[in-house]
Amino acid sequence: MAQREKLKCPGCGGEMNFHAEKVDYSKALADPQSMDAEFGGALEEFHTCPRCKLTVERPATD
Amino acid sequence: MDAMDSSAGLPEKPLFIPVILGTPRKGRSSEHVANFVAAQVAARPEAGTELIDVRALSLPASDEGEAIKDPAFSATMMRADALILVVPEYNHGYPGMLKHALDSNLKEYIHKAVGIVGVSAGPWGGTRVIENLLPVMRELGLVTIFWDGNFPHAQKTFDKDTGALLEPAHVRRLEKFVNELVWMAKVLRYGRENVAIE
Structure with missing residues (x-):
């Protein structure tokens, strides 16, 4: 399986690790554009930086 | 790679396990419990802690969710490897x-361990x-351990004036709870930082 491109940490510039996806219903209420019709909420992904521990949430890329 | 020291089983960076005192009420017996739990965690060589009192958080009641973030609370949750909730019934x-x-x-909790007292x-x-909190933990992305802390008859378990523990059996019981939480915190930190969804 092809590996995804690593997200750069906005805190320290290190490579982040993608470890979770979640449906965020609150975000979809606040931002209807973010709604994924199949999941009924905003599909988000979570990346953590091994170097500085920052976690980033962003819209899922697929 | 920030892995573990295989000789000692200790993480290279100490774990950070804040304790949340979950009630703002006056006369709360949970305060003695939370102080005791925080002291037990602070005594561990592999972990640091901080006691967070929900009474001290700046969270308006006129809105909810991430719209009302307390920046200091969110930063502490982001830094945490695991949480302990001290919760009265x-x-x-x-x-x-x-x-x-x-x-x-939300993002501050994802794939982090939680133990409930x-x-x-x-x-x-x-x-x-x-039991009532377990589905809430899951929805927040936290990972529950299978040990709980249980403090029945809380008013009789601690000296009401000094907060001193009067039932020494709780020391060993809580040690088991923290052991499990530390293990789960180490595993999940390794996973968050090194094991990717492909």
């Missing part, structure tokens, strides 16, 4: 203020409130 449920505070974050005035030590 009020009419079989959890304090609304605790839920209000927990709901103000129940507190009750009567028997059973908050087992019902712990």
Whole structure:
């Protein structure tokens, strides 16, 4: 399986690790554009930086 | 790669395990429990802690969720490797203020360990409130451990003036709870930082 491109940490510039996806219903209420019709909420992904521990949430890329 | 020291089983960076005191009520017996739990965690060589009092958080009641983030609370949750919730049982449920505070974050919790310490005035030590919290923990992305802390008859378990523990059996019981939480915190930190979804 092809590996995804690593997200750069906005805190320290290190490579982040993608470890979770979640449906965020609150975000979809606040931002209807973010709604994924199949999941009924905003599909988000979570990346953590091994170097500085920052976690980033962003819209899922697929 | 920030892995573990295989010779000692210790993480290279100490774990950070804050303790959340989940009720703002006056006369709360849970405060003694939370102080005791925080002291037990602070005594561990592999972990640091901080006691967070929901009474001290700046969270307006006029809105909810991430719209009302307390920046300091969110930063502490982001830094945490695991959480301990000290939660009194009020009419079989959890304090609304605790839920209000927990709901103000999401990404800060994802794939982090959580242990729950129940507190009750009567028997059973908050087992019902712990059961009620489990689906909430899951929805927040936290990972529960299978040990709980249980403090029944809380008013009799601590000296009401000094907060000193009067039932020494709780020391060993809590040690088991923290052991499990530390293990889960190490595993999940390794996973967050090194094991990717492909």
